[in-house]
Amino acid sequence: MFSASQSRPWDVHRLPSAEGRTFLVTGGNAGIGYFVAEQLAATGAVVVLGSRDAAKADAAMASIHSRVSGAHIRHLRLDLADLSSLKTAVDRLDLGHLDAVVYNAGVALDDRPRRETGDGHELMFGTNHLGHFALTQWLAPLLSAAPAGRVVTVGSFAARSERLDLGDLQSTREYRPKRTYGRSKLAQMCFAFELDRCLRAVGSTVLSVVAHPGGALDSLTPSRPPVHVTPPGDRLRVLPAGLLVQGKDAGAWPVVRAVLDAEVQGGQLWGPRVFGLRGTPRREPVPSHMADRAVAARLWAASAELAGTDPRLGFRLR
Structure with missing residues (x-):
């Protein structure tokens, strides 16, 4: 099991040791x-950065090493928009088991035109949802081999106001970037909740959990050059917004808790404490449209067909 103290409340600044674990x-x-990677590295775990850009991964690893003494961190070239590359990527992990995966990578477009992956899928749906859906098939044996594997999906507040159009999952009839992004995140979250229901039904030790960062702004995020630099003027201009939202460092807290806390259970949703927008992590009720089993079943079947995966995704599902 993941180690966590039962004698004190969860403290985002005093995380339990995860030495010997790999995320x-x-x-x-x-x-x-x-x-998320920086905070997990501070627990003593081995943290693997999945990134398609080696130069950006190198910069991130250098930044983490500069802040976390003795950090164990490595890079895995991973391109979620290229479904045929995912098995090879997982093979390169060269691990006997994986304690947790955080499905965080995503594409967010703000304007037209509609874009597609090399596989012909709408870019945001294809990367954010289908890429992670397909990746699950190749990670399943590694997660199942761990004592208590976890799949932690990073959701979004944007998914709360959206509903899936099961007849147009790839926004071919009408493309509005912000709506398409919100629906891609909703698809991720619906899949994550359905995955946990299926895992529980077959007695798997793997858990599927959802966490979201609330309102997380670059301008409220501490600098991590060269990964991220916040000009002082930008931070001053948005300080009043800090009453309602937060930086991405704090936005990572619910995700990190979903990975580490031994009391977290499968099928749960975690987010910031204050109106779901800022603050320390707490458990939230799952919105009904994210827990609709009929919608989730149809999404799962469509996703397996589009991604060309085994619908059981490598787990012993019913």
Whole structure:
């Protein structure tokens, strides 16, 4: 089991030791993923940064090494937009087991035109959801081999106001970037909750948990040059917003708790304490549209067909 103290409340600044554990963070070279990796590295765990850009991964690793003495960190070249490359990427991990994976990597587009992956999938849906869906198939044996494996999916507040269009998952009929992004994150979250239900049904030791960062702004995020630099003027301009939102360092807290806390259970949703936007992590109720089993089943079937994966995803599912 993951070690955690039963005698004190969760403290984001005093994390339990995870020495001997190995965690993979997709998109761990920037944003929320970088701070998740930095905080996990401080626990003594081996942290693998999944990133398609080696130069950015090298910069992130150098930054973490400068802040975490003795950090055990490595890079795995991982391109979620290229589904055919994922098995080879996982083979390169060269691990007997994986204690947790954080599905953090994502693409967010703000304007047109609609773009596609090399596989012909809409870029945000194809990367954010289908890429992680397909990756699960290749990670399943490693997660199952761990004493208590976890899949932690990084959701988004943007998914709360969206609903999936199961007849147009790839936004071919009507493309609005912000809506398509929100729906791609909703698809991730629906899949994560359904994955845990299936894992529980077959008695698996692997848990699937969802966490979201709330409102996390670059301008409230501490600098980690060259990974991220916040000009002092930008920080001053948004200080009043700090009453409602936070930086990406704090946005990582619910994700890190979902990875480490022994009391976290599968199928749970974790987010910031204050209106779900800022503060220390707490458990949240799962919105009904994210827990709709009929929608999740149809999404799962469509995703398996689009990604060309075994619908059982490598687990012994029903």
